[in-house]
Amino acid sequence: MGIATLINEVREFGDFEFYPTLDSDIALIKKHIDLLGYDKPYSVLDIGVGDGRVLNAIAHEYGEKYAIEKSLPLIRALPADIMIVGTDFMAQTLIDIETSVIFCNPPFTQYSEFASKIIAESLAPDVYLILPTRWSNNQAIKDALARRKATFTILGNSDYRSADRPARCTADVIHISLSSCASRRWDRATVDVDPFAAWFSDNFDIDAQGSAARKADSLHQNVQPDKFEIIAGGDLISTLVSHYDASLEKLIITYKGLEHVDGSILDELNVSIDSIYAAIKLRIKSLKNKYWKELFNRFTPITDKLCTSTREEMQTLLMKNVNVDFTKENAYAIAEWAVKNVNKYIDSQLVSVYESLIGESNITLYKSNQRTFGRSEWLYNRKPSGLDRFALDYRIITSNYGNFGGYSFDRINGLSKSSANKIDDLITIAHNLGFDTLGQERASTVEEWEPGKLRTFHYFDHTAQKKVVLFTARAYQNGNIHRKINQGFIARLNVEFGRLRGWINTPEQAAEEIDGVDIDCAKQAFQSNLKINVGTQFLKLN
Structure with a gap:
């Protein structure tokens, strides 16, 4: 499908400001990634992936390719090897999606919200953004950069007034480094500031020192299995999402209850902020894992069409992405990805x-x-x-x-x-x-x-x-x-x-x-x- 046809289809479906990235910008980013010196296949997350052109161009030949995309026509236009890990970017978090590189050419009317959220939540050490040149005066982006101790480099500037879909602005191509590690050899660089720690401090005000704190493992409890009562003929995804939302809310409320406990008591119990932080992080990850696994176990209309080895391969790929927010939109998007891949497997x-x-x-x-x-x-x-x-x-x-x-x-x-x-x-x-x-x-x-x-x-x-x-x-x-x-x-x-x-x-x-x-x-x-x-x-x- 041509770019012009795809743009028109997206507009008819519901325009989410799909502005295809210039070829010159794509080449600039790919060249910079190559200069970073990755010695093994690196993974890339493209937020607002569009038709997948940028992701395919900047990804490693053997690296994993992930995408967040809201437009259904664009999701359906994506190649089968691109894994959808989200739909509505502003409704989910990045704090536990582990990739090497993140790219985003955000809607220019929302560039500040997108850029500051990506910088605040990214686990990837390298972020590439295409933003209107006025971004450098935006306070929200400045604050996010400061909080993550991030550095940036402007790789180039482009005029989008003559693009496949014109936008009345010029834009900077920016590389943001969230790691002070100079080398990307063997993909060893990690972010300097854990984004989950920032989220935790924003949402919990717990007074605990824990001078002789117990290890975080002592607070790690397995999430008890829920009974998923699915009404015959009902919507499985809606039911599971409803269960998940209730479980997550209960989890957050439980831990926020520690805000009302005197810090001296927590200290006497050898409970530290670090142990509480680690426990919450683990419990949220376990909760997502549990609900995605429950959904994947019910993919039988798809997996029943697969032989033993191909079924195991698809389920392994699905379970690698259980840190994705468990929402109805994400569940349907991942189901679409599964359908694309099952057709490839059926022939092979x-x-x-x-x-x-x-x-x-x-x-x-x-x-x-x-x-x-x-x-x-x-x-x-x-x-x-x-x-x-x-x-x-x-x-x-x-x-x-x-x-x-x-x-x-x-x-x-x-x-x-x-x-x-x-x-x-x-x-x-x-x-x-x-x-x-x-x-x-x-x-x-x-x-x-x-x-x-x-x-x-x-x-x-x-x-x-x-x-x-x-x-x-x-x-x-x-x-x-x-x-x-x-x-x-x-x-x-x-x-x-x-x-x-x-x-x-x-x-x-x-x-x-x-x-x-x-x-x-x-x-x-x-x-x-x-x-x-x-x-x-x-x-x-x-």
Whole structure:
């Protein structure tokens, strides 16, 4: 989508002053970041990320990219590798979002509020701002800089009157350093003044010296689990946010009660300001963690479409950002991010699962592929070099390290976890290809696994209105698993794998190349792998 089109769409949705950053300013910031000397991938948070152009340009090739954005059209225009960690910037805090760099080109009518809040709350040692040149006379920004003991450098000045979206002002490109550490080698620089400490002193007036104070750990109590009563058909996110707000308010009120306790009593109890401060910081972080985890555990409309490894990868990414404020807007924005990424995973995991099934006796070459491979090229579970344009047979034998060994906690229903996961992953792939496996057998629900005994897995055929065998499996003591797969499923799997690998480009080509695939089957199979649309019922999470 072009910049002009995106600007118009943002205006129609509700204008949040999306002024695209000049290319010259982006280059200036990137050059300065490179001069800082980071020796490893650094992370960047872009506040008001827009369409992601600036973030992608200044981020490290392998660094994590985070964003705060209020406009829904802009959120939906972002690439899938940009993690949304907030929506309404002025309604949340930065004091526990850990990144190396923060960038913001704020709405010029609110530049003072944005700049002073970023400076006051940033945990990143390096902040880049684009502000109207009059910023240097703004008292709120001066106060924030002084409080954080920050230094600044004006990197350049730009005229935004001729930008993609004109603004009637010139602007400074500013670098603000919140760390006196001169080196960024190995990302070791930390801020000189903890922003949480400033927040604590603003909000709590507790008289405690604690000359022999107990360690903060003694005040660290685990947050007790809440009972999340979700009414059927209700809004899960609204309910969880309501619980969170009430829990946070109760937490703050509890600790503010210490303001009414005589300081001498707190001192006698060996309670210091430092221990109270550390305890509050931990409790707030734990509270956010708990509620985000509760939400992520209910992402099943999304995560049910993922295989074991990709589901774990997505959940790991989600849980890395549990310090984000738990608000309704943030929850929906992160759910949108999850939908974008699940589509990327759905295609890549089909290829991964398919390739795990490849073996000498398991494949047939495309009709146009006349190559042959010697038996030695398949030794030790290797795949021949240059192997391409092939399909899987419906009878498949794979080898694993073991199906029945190990400790009991490492088995699922008598079968090793790795083997059980492979069974369930194949069921997930089938479901994403249009075979309704909801409520049908999984590795954990069939009769307990025994060596050589047949286990059967079904899908529900809505045309015939009956259960149909999807595949059968026999697991053996030597680590082999023998599968016999429904020929309609294997045909559809072969077509989609060939399409994703770029070997076939049309249904007609699939029918010509792959044994057992006619033109009707090819048309039904081509591009049948599931895609979830942003804005669908998956985001409701009811």
